[in-house]
Amino acid sequence: MPRRGTATAMAAGGRRATIRDVADRVGVSLITVSRALRRPEVVSGPVRERVREAVEALGYITNRAASGLASGTSRVVPVIVPSLARPAYAAFLDGVQAELAGQGFQVLLGTTEHRVDVEDQLVGALLGWAPAGLILSGVDHSAGTRRRLRGAGIAVVEAMDLADEPLDLNVGFSHRGTGEAAAAHLADGGRRRVAYAGTQTEMDQESVKRIAGFRAALRERGLPDHYILRGDEPSSLAAGGTLLDDLLGRFPDVDAVFFGDDVLAAGAILECRRRGLAVPGRLAVMGADDHEVASASTPAITTIAAPRREIGAVAARMLLDSIRGGPPEVRRVDVGFRIVERESTKGGRT
Structure with a gap:
C-alpha cells in the first residue's frame, strides 16, 4: 500500500x-x-x-539536468524557431507539441529572431540538456552549428524549408517555389508591373529564397523584376500600410503586390481603402500563410497556403521514429503548397 x-x-x-x-x-x-x-x-x-x-x-x-546526465539523454526536445510573432510558427509549434506531449516528451523552446549567431548560442546551450533530439525551423545554419549538430549523436529535424543536403531529417516546402508561383499567378492574370514587399527580408532566409523565385519567374515572362521593397520592422497591419505607402511612392505604376505574409497584405488593403484605391481593380494584392485574416479581409486575400501544423506533426513523428531506433521511411519530405485564390487578385487591371 x-x-x-x-x-x-x-x-x-x-x-x-x-x-x-x-x-x-x-x-x-x-x-x-x-x-x-x-x-x-x-x-x-x-x-x-x-x-x-x-x-x-x-x-x-x-531535475532535468541530473536525469539527463545520469541516462545520457532526457525526455526534452528543444525546438528552435525564428519568431513567435508570425502565426505560421505558432501553427508549426502546435503540431510539434501535440505529437511529442502525447509520447511523454517536453518541448524546450528557443527563438532566434532570424539571427545566425543567436541560433549558434541556443544550439550550444540546449545541447547541454542532453536532449533526446532537436527540431530546427529552417535549413540555413552556420558552419559551427552544423558541426555541433552532426557531432551531437542525436536525431535532428530541419523543418519548414527544404534542404539539398539535410543534416539528418527534413520536412518542409520550397520557399523559392512559393515566390515563383506568386509571380506567375499575378503575371498570368494580366498584371505587368508586379512588386514584392516584405519585412526583415535580409535576415529571413525564407524571404531571400522567395524573392529569388519571384524575380526569376518575372524575368522568364519578360517582365521587370526590380519592384522590390524591404522593410526592417516586424510584420503588422501598420507595417503593411507603411510598405504600401513607400512602394507606391517609389513605384507609382505598380499594379500588383505580393506581400511576405497575410497580415502585411491586410494592412495594405486597409491603406488602399484609405486612399480610395480599388482592389483588385487598380491594385491586385496577394499574401502568404493563409492566416485567418486573409479570408476575413474585404476583399478576401489570395494567399499561399502550406500545411504548417502538419509540418510540425511530421517533424515530431520523424524525430520519434529516429529516437526509437526505427529508420524513417524517408529522410526528406516535401509537403508542398498551394495558391488559394480569392477576390483580391481576380480579374485584370481596370
Whole structure:
C-alpha cells in the first residue's frame, strides 16, 4: 500500500520534495518512479496515474539536468524557431507539441529572431540538456552549428524549408517555389508591373529564397523584376500600410503586390481603402500563410497556403521514429503548397 502522510504540497520539514518522496507516497521503487517520469510507455497505466497524482500532490519537480546526465539523454526536445510573432510558427509549434506531449516528451523552446549567431548560442546551450533530439525551423545554419549538430549523436529535424543536403531529417516546402508561383499567378492574370514587399527580408532566409523565385519567374515572362521593397520592422497591419505607402511612392505604376505574409497584405488593403484605391481593380494584392485574416479581409486575400501544423506533426513523428531506433521511411519530405485564390487578385487591371 502507498505510504501517505509524508507531505501534501512539500516533503516533511518544508524541504523540496524528492523522487524518493514520490516513491514512498506511491509505494513503489525509485526505478519505477523514474521510468514513469522518463519512459511512461514501459509502466502500467494505474502506476503511471498514481505517480502523476503523487507528483502533483507533493509539488515534485524533475531535475532535468541530473536525469539527463545520469541516462545520457532526457525526455526534452528543444525546438528552435525564428519568431513567435508570425502565426505560421505558432501553427508549426502546435503540431510539434501535440505529437511529442502525447509520447511523454517536453518541448524546450528557443527563438532566434532570424539571427545566425543567436541560433549558434541556443544550439550550444540546449545541447547541454542532453536532449533526446532537436527540431530546427529552417535549413540555413552556420558552419559551427552544423558541426555541433552532426557531432551531437542525436536525431535532428530541419523543418519548414527544404534542404539539398539535410543534416539528418527534413520536412518542409520550397520557399523559392512559393515566390515563383506568386509571380506567375499575378503575371498570368494580366498584371505587368508586379512588386514584392516584405519585412526583415535580409535576415529571413525564407524571404531571400522567395524573392529569388519571384524575380526569376518575372524575368522568364519578360517582365521587370526590380519592384522590390524591404522593410526592417516586424510584420503588422501598420507595417503593411507603411510598405504600401513607400512602394507606391517609389513605384507609382505598380499594379500588383505580393506581400511576405497575410497580415502585411491586410494592412495594405486597409491603406488602399484609405486612399480610395480599388482592389483588385487598380491594385491586385496577394499574401502568404493563409492566416485567418486573409479570408476575413474585404476583399478576401489570395494567399499561399502550406500545411504548417502538419509540418510540425511530421517533424515530431520523424524525430520519434529516429529516437526509437526505427529508420524513417524517408529522410526528406516535401509537403508542398498551394495558391488559394480569392477576390483580391481576380480579374485584370481596370
